[in-house]
Amino acid sequence: MSENKPVEFSRGVEKVAIIGAGLGGLxxxxxxxxxxxxxQVYEKARELRPVGAGLTLFPNGLNSLDAIEPGTVESLKRAGSQTRVVNLKKSTGELIIPNRITLAEKYGQPMLNIRWSRLQEILASAVPADAIHLNCRCIGFEQNDSGVEVFFEGGNTVRADLLVGADGINSAVRQALIGDGAPRYAGRMSWRAVLQYSHELLSPDQVTIMTGGGKNMMLIDTGGGYIFWSTGALSEEDSVCQSAAEVKSRVLQEFAGWGEPVRAIVEATDAGSIVERPIWDRPPVLNWSKGRVTLLGDAAHPVVPSLGHAPSIEAALSSYENSRTQRTQVIQARSAFVGARSYDADSDTFLRGVAEQAQASQPEFEDWLYRYNPSVIS
Ligand SMILES: Cc1cc2nc3c(=O)[nH]c(=O)nc-3n(C[C@H](O)[C@H](O)[C@H](O)COP(=O)(O)OP(=O)(O)OC[C@H]3O[C@@H](n4cnc5c(N)ncnc54)[C@H](O)[C@@H]3O)c2cc1C
Structure with missing residues (x-):
């Protein structure tokens, strides 16, 4: 869409059912x-409880949240930690390159790390409790000219003017809408956890990325005394371990011989809090809306979208897709490429190149990514 003006989205829409109380849905x-x-938000989980993950938000994500709810970013800054340097290291611990982060100076918003569950809590606190319905697993929907009926496990249904599937990468709404099957396995396994921990090699304003031999480990301070570690390793099989103890010993085995603080931090992590997941993605699609039903976030693509205004629901959803497809496709493609190359045998050389390019600042891409104004549809 070429016009830079907001379009009326709300006309004809009084009630919206959102599936998923993740970050996008909230x-x-x-x-x-x-x-x-x-x-109204419908979430399959019985409670919103902490999951073992941290999250890094960049200026575009923070600006989107600021546009939606001024004040949120300040709460996030109080709860999280801001990165000033990303240290790229070899698996031995030897420093390859320190990459100074200047996003705050350039774009007015920092690189901000926070526990996933704190972010979810902060977002959930801005939605009335009686508008978040837990223990509601969506299993399908039917739509006609007058509305959409959403079906939940156990037989409950709700009726709405619009249905938004924000139910993540294995979205049930996507299956009913697009039906493109399971996401594709990217050939890598991931393990991650959050724990209260401190180590002399980990400073609150520094992120450490260690790389080597087709494996990566990222160590991030997420504020409040918590550290998030996240690892990935090439693996032909996407099978997961049968018990928490097995998961922990697999991680210790995968990263045996790595420099500190890798062993110390994994040893200190409660086995039950380590999340083991195959890495999945999906090829980009051009459309993720039909009639009164649309997708958002990981259900559609990996970035948080913004909704605008239009003369009809279909025109609004089409304008929402048009405003997001090119941007999200570029990000999906670039992410997939960097993700795959980061696990090659020469990952340290490749990531050093990426860091050096970033220091030279790849000005056009960075400006395009971080100067994004979520309140203007382009
Ligand atoms: C290891 C890892 C690290 C990441 N790091 C970052 C990062 O640093 N920065 C970043 O921006 N992104 C990161 N991401 C991506 C980010 O986590 C996702 O893009 C984001 O969580 C997507 O939000 P979402 O709301 O679309 O989906 P989700 O957060 O997956 O939420 C989906 C919600 O829907 C619920 N649900 C699912 N199915 C149903 C159903 N049938 N009925 C009802 N409810 C349902 C789920 O329980 C869940 O609560 C990372 C992802 C991974 C795997």
Whole structure:
């Protein structure tokens, strides 16, 4: 879409059912409710409980949250930690290159790390508790000219003017809408955990990335005394371990011989809190809306979208897709390429090149990515 003007989205939409109380679903609920729309969130989990993950937010994500709910970013800054240097190291611990992060100076927002569950809590606190329905697993929907009926496991149904599938990479709404099957295995396994921990090699304003032999380990301070570690290793099989103890010993085995603090931090992690997942992705698609149903976030593509205004629901959803497809495809393609190359045998040389390019600042890509103004549809 070439016009830079907002389009009326709310006309004809009074009630929106959002499937998934993840980051995308909650952010969308806040944004829609601020427009006076009755957005209700349906989540399959019985409770919103901490998951073993941390998250890094960059200026584009923070600007999106700021546009949706001013004040959120300040809460996140208080709860999280800001990165000033990313240290790229060999698996032995030898420093390859320190990459100074200047996003705050250039784009007015930092590189901010936070526990996934704190971010979810902060977003959930901006939605009335009675608009978040737990223990509701969506299994399908039917739509016609007058509305959409959403079906949940156990026989419950709800009716809405619009259905938003924000139910993640294994989205049930996507299967009913697009039906393109399971996501594809990217040939890598990941393990991650969050724990209260400190180590002399880990400073709150520094992220450490260690790389070598087709494996990577990232160590991030997520504020409040918590550290997030996240690893990936090439693996032909996407099979997962049968017990928590097996998961922990697999990680210790995968990273045996790595420089500190890798062994110390994995040893200090409670086995039950380590999350083991195959890495999946999906090839980009051009459309993820039909009639009164659309997708958002990982269900559609890997970035948080913004909704605008239009004369009809279909026109609004089409304008939402048009405003996101090119941007999300570039990011998906670039991520997939860097992700795959980061596990090659020469990952340290490749990542050093990426870091050096970043220091030279790849100005056009960085500007395009971080100067994004979520309140203007382009
Ligand atoms: C290892 C790892 C590290 C990452 N690091 C970063 C990072 O640093 N920065 C970043 O920006 N992104 C990161 N990401 C990606 C980020 O986590 C996702 O893009 C983001 O969580 C997607 O949000 P979402 O709301 O679309 O989906 P999700 O967060 O997956 O939320 C989906 C929600 O839907 C619920 N749900 C699923 N199915 C149903 C159903 N049938 N009915 C009802 N509810 C359902 C789920 O329980 C869940 O609560 C990372 C991802 C991984 C795997």
């Amino acid at each position: 952010a969308a609920a806040i944004a829609l409710r601020k427009q006076g729309i009755d957005a």
